[in-house]
Amino acid sequence: MLGYVLLLLIGLAVVSYFFARRRAIAAVQGKEHELHSRPSYHGAYVAAWVGIPSVLLVLVWLLLQGPVIDSLLLWSLPIGTTDGMSDGQIDLLLSEIRSVAAGNIFGEPSPVVQEAAERYQSWKFIARWAMAGVAMSVALVGLILASGRISPEFRARHGAERILSGLMIACSLIAILTTLGIVLSLLIEALRFFDRVSPVEFFFGLNWEPQIPIREGQVTAGGAFGAIPVFAGTLLIALIAMAVATPIGLYSAVYLTEYAHPKVRAVIKPVLELLAGIPTVVYGFFAVLTVAPALRQFGETIGVPIAPNSALAAGAVMGIMIIPFISSLSDDAIAAVPRAMRDGSYAMGATKGETITKVLLPAALPGIMGGVLLAVSRAIGETMIVVMAAGIIASLTANPLKPVTTVTVQIVTLLIGDSEFDNPKTLSAFALGLVLFLVTLALNVLALHIVRKYREQYE
Amino acid sequence: MSDAQPIEPAAGAEWNSDKARRRVRRRYAANRRLQAYGIIAISIAVGLLGVLVASIVVTGYPAFVQTKIDLPIYVDPAKVDAEDPASGKYRSLVREALAKVVPGVPENQQRSVGKILTSDASYILRDYVVEHSDAIGKTITLPLALSDPFDQLYKGVIPKELDALSWVQVRWFERMTNRGVVAEHDGRTSLKLDVYIDPATVDAGPPPSGDFDGLARNSLQAYLPKVHDTSQFDMLANDAPAAIEKRVAADPAIVGKTVQVFFSVSLPYAALAKGEIPKITNPRFTDAQLEAFEVIEQKGLLRTPFNWELLFNADSRFPERAGLAGAITGSFYALLICFMLSFPIGIATAVYLEEFAPKNRFTDLIEVNINNLAAVPSVVFGLLGLAVFLGFFGLPRSVPLVGGMVLSLMTLPTIIITTRAALKAVPPSIREAALGVGASKHQVMMHHVLPLALPGIMTGTIIGMAQALGETAPLLLIGMNAFIPSVENMGLLEPATSLPTQIFSWADSPERGFVSRTSAAILVLLGFLLIMNVVAIALRQMFQRKW
């Protein structure tokens, strides 16, 4: 039904587009040049007035219809039916009425319910047609009002363009709303968290054991919310990832931009980019099932004990994921160094290697730095790899062979399953999320600033 | 200027000196070194990609075939009513058909032999008969999937027999053999051990009583002094205490003395002594099942066709029936929502910012916002979805609508940024030319710039969609990992799962079939991503214009 109404409205808008077009042409007896705006603008203007308000109306109607019918239904029940019933029971009664109306009858529904179900059926019927009717009339009113304005002098193009601009501004506001939503949702929950746990403990505490009982009498550890070990673990894993990704990515980029034959480059570059396209959950499997046991085996043969969920395994795999990120950003940065620099260096009799290490890389350094910073922020925010391959216990260590935990691991472990919003355990996830958001934000702003500065230098 | 003397010594000579040559060689070596580093770096990256893909393919490929049995089934009209085929007694039809192939299975084993077939067999038959009502009264041959353990058995993933003894136990026995205590006694392989009949624990009787078991164990322990593991005592057959008891009964005087006793060894060790490798049947199977399976195999009824069910079935608890259709549909719905929201909104935003927005603080704010959103960790979007869409707006959990909305927020920045880049790439000359003939800004946009930028926009959108398809963390947070055993009831507001979350949940299933299916699902996901990326690259190649 709803779909048909929407289709009908769209159809109406399309029809009115052609109607208004023709009418505009008719208004000047076919001499189109006498119109201020082209006929199709008249069409678009009218179509917008027909389509947009009526579709918005349908959406609002849909939001309100359910609750309105429900309260009408309750109000229409014989007096005293709902006396002494809890909200849940009333809800259940309504569900029963709806079930009966939908034809799912269990046993013998009471006559009251049966009657109500019939009423519900008919109201729903009415509501449906009323919605169609109202939407249709709004569309028609739009049509009449808007098409009434059609005349040779009418600036339909300005009108249509104003509507379009309005829509575009509304769209660009979504980005702001998203950020606002993120900040607000994180902030509100985080503030509730800081109500119970002091920020001093959170930011400077050395003990992270968020497993407070989720029911009375549950057996768990005490519950401590010092996030330093979590931050340190995140940093350690990100550092390992960068240690893997930066040299490999940078050297790959150097080779691809400066040495590789164009044909080789055309093959290798997309292959490297494939690494970026692989979903992180796949990397997680790779870390757990291939890399971690291999590292452990290697550790055993050289006599170094390596934890099976070591920071090294998670970090190394994350590094692999980041390689294409670094290589493509470095590639861009190196390619952005003007040809004149290369010429200058070659003309001095420098070899390719000298040109790269002494001229191109120093010149591209800000761009590369920006890329590395962006990659760091990515490593910090990466989730699935560490959820699968890193530890859960927050221990404060700088040893990459030991397990550590990260902010994202904690967020996911704290939130999966139990989604109640009222204990510090759940709320701490939002506090961590807030920190994560702010840190990545700062890194991004910094990185973008550096990159932009760098670009300006050569423009 | 009249003097033509060079102010420096003739440089040309210097370039040919030995020193200069050495220096040049060194410089070229450094250059080659750098090149080598580059090649090594690329080899590492590509090699790792290869290892990653290979490890997935190796575990995943068995899941692309499924062992099936071509079972001739007589659709007995007595058990299926032509009027109401849906309520026939299909379970017993399948059992009868199986009994015909494997005759002579005792009554009490029939049920367990029936487990060679997937437990869905009767439903597969039902669905077939409902669709082909003319089959009633005829014998039809249906390809039925084998249940997971037998599928894995046929593919050779799990063995029919296991080693009865671990390597440690074999080593213990070797040690015993080396000490020369293994001997034949009464036609049985036995251990000739010294036993101290401890008067503290043994009462000579008669009848003799005491902890003979302990004595036997202690005597064995004496021969394996450094082994502290109770499973060493499995070496002795069950009658070990009886052997001592018999000796004591025969000669009560040995109490308090050390005597030699022959203990017969348990069966696996006896086999080991004969030079065989002792085997036991894999406890996953019963002997009756294995016998029946052999009969079926010998009759040539088994084959391993391509596993289309993997793509076209919904999820199931039974690996042999589990497929990705539910997850693919769920991902499709979520991506549809994601596309319908992020594509128009993204383009509109990009066009506004690039072409219309005045440069002021407000538009700067929007710009900074978008750049930052592009780098916000995906898990934070999950938190947003959890708090706002589920918590504040009260939308239902696990549904593609919410999943798509969260994904679209993630994809938006990607689309906006690539769209802006594509718009920027359209040279100003085109705009100026259009403006010059009197077009309005909107007209220039709609008629010239957007169509020219469209290939670039599409490329960016597809890449954004591919990212969204592979995204797991935010979907986990909003619970889009429901169990969907049927694709019939799927919609935007029905609980659903998506490909990556399906991978995540299959990975957590105990059944062996899911191990390879998890990898197979990853391959399917990678396949989709590859297709999307190839399309994007093709678009870029096809429409790339040099201005």
Added chain:
Amino acid sequence: MNRIAIAASTLAAAAFCMGAPAFARDQIKIVGSSTVFPYTQAAAEEFGKKTGKKAPVVESTGTGGGMKIFCKGIGEGNVEITGASRAMKKSEYELCTKNGVTDVTELLIGYDGLSVAQSKKGQPMDLSKEQIFLALASEVPDGDKLVANPNKKWSDIDKSLPDTAITIYGPPPTSGTRDAFVELAMHKGCGGLDYFKKQKSELDKKAYKNLIKEKCTPMRQDGPFIEAGENDNLIVQRIEADPNSLGIFGYSFLYENQDKLQGVKISGTAPGFDTIADGSYGLSRPLFIYIKNPHRKVIAGMDEFIAEYTGDDAMGRDGYLHERGLVVLSEDELKAVQERAKKGTKMDAPTS
């Protein structure tokens, strides 16, 4: 551009047609323990296939989380059934009562064995619960005081155990498996130690219970015990790759992987369906589902689904739940459960 706009909006409308919300809910919603989850899934799937109705939506939320959602109230917005790997606690029952969820049926569906397992390539082990406690606890008795767990190798605990590092993968605190393991192995294990025996004789019952709860619950955080996430399969694959490590997980995982893994004996008893069912393996726990009776007449298919779940085909000796690794009830127990299920017998308030 206009044509594209029309096509896009048509697509949108079409999508809405497909996904138009149902007005009365016709799908059962189930939450609860991740241990019960696969069994409920199997029953749900079978129900869907048998009846052609919509299969219930099953979500794994953990026992405690499931209880919280279950006890939120009655009505269409709430769930019908929750699975639990332990009986409902008094506090949870009170929460339910407070929110009007009073008419609840409790069904025992079977038993689940926790198993301690290791790779086949490793040296077979036989541990007592005391040794398990000494390997895993965060604090262990040393003389007459408790000290941070110094045991790094198995041989540190007992000379008879192998001279290899202790590495045990186990479930995180959010999981019901962990709850059960702590109660069944750790608490029992520490109760067997001299130090706690002495305390028992000195303290009154309640104080002793608290002492056990407080001192024997925390698992060590210094490395040998590795909380491996909720994913038991990953634990399986990790211990397979690492012959000297042990893993703690549901018995069904061991059952499925018998060609690669071997059960660690607990005081001489190996894990198996029989030893779990008769309680001799010592790490088994009952599994329950809880049903809201008032929902039965509102949500379509509840009665049929419960009948399916408790039917002989599912919970019987050769039923499909057994095939998935459930340790099934004895015949008498099953009869009683089926009876309760059919009648919707209201559960009694739990005592603890």
Added chain:
Amino acid sequence: MDAKVEAQPTVRVQAPVVAAKKRDEASAAQHDVKLAAGGVNLWYGEKQALFDVNLEMFDRSVTALIGPSGCGKSTFLRCLDRMNDVIDGCRFEGEIRLDGDDIYAPKVDPVQLRARVGMVFQKPNPFPKSIFENVAYGPRIHGLATSKSDLEEIVINSLTKAGLYEEVKDRLDDSGISLSGGQQQRLCIARAISVNPEVLLMDEPCSALDPIATAKIETLMDELRDSLCIVIVTHSMQQAARVSQRTAFFHLGKLVEVDETSQIFTNPTDVRTQDYVTGRFG
């Protein structure tokens, strides 16, 4: 026009010694051929950019290459120190002799060659490093300085010769990019002469500069001519007339005419040259 070009394939270069004598009173006798190009053909991919160019350039004199845009004069200049090697798809045929040795011979190392043949580009392209490091770059990579003081001496010498030292002596550590355009170009010249090249190639060195900076560079060229063979590509005929002793006119990838500068501007033999220098086209 085209037919005409086809009709006279190459302009035979006049005997260099004679030409030199005619032109430069002071040093004509000592002038030797420093660089000699013979039969140079060059293709960018499928497209031929140079057609059988034969040209001799003398030591201690300035040779100017002129011609309309796209005539191949810059391309030819880049052939002289094998800078075309770094361009993909570029194919060279013919020979160029530096002091009689073919620089395209297989044993010749372009890296060493470029140290002997310096180059200055159209747009000043100092490296994004300090002024000192810019000039020290060449000596460093070629190992010309054995000690730090050596290096400093070379840098100061080169900057002095380039006429820049006085202006920047207090800020040698500033970035080369911070200088003005003219200073940057002189810095590039200082960089180029820091390795004692025998030939200096200049590719429109003043096209991005204002007249005052241009004048400074031109003076500098006059001074450098004492010790170097300078080849300059220029767009401006006036500049060619001011700084060069010999001028070669390129058109459509061919060398049309080469002669003493005064001859070219006052009495060209070829009608195209005449049309060009009198401003009929170009």
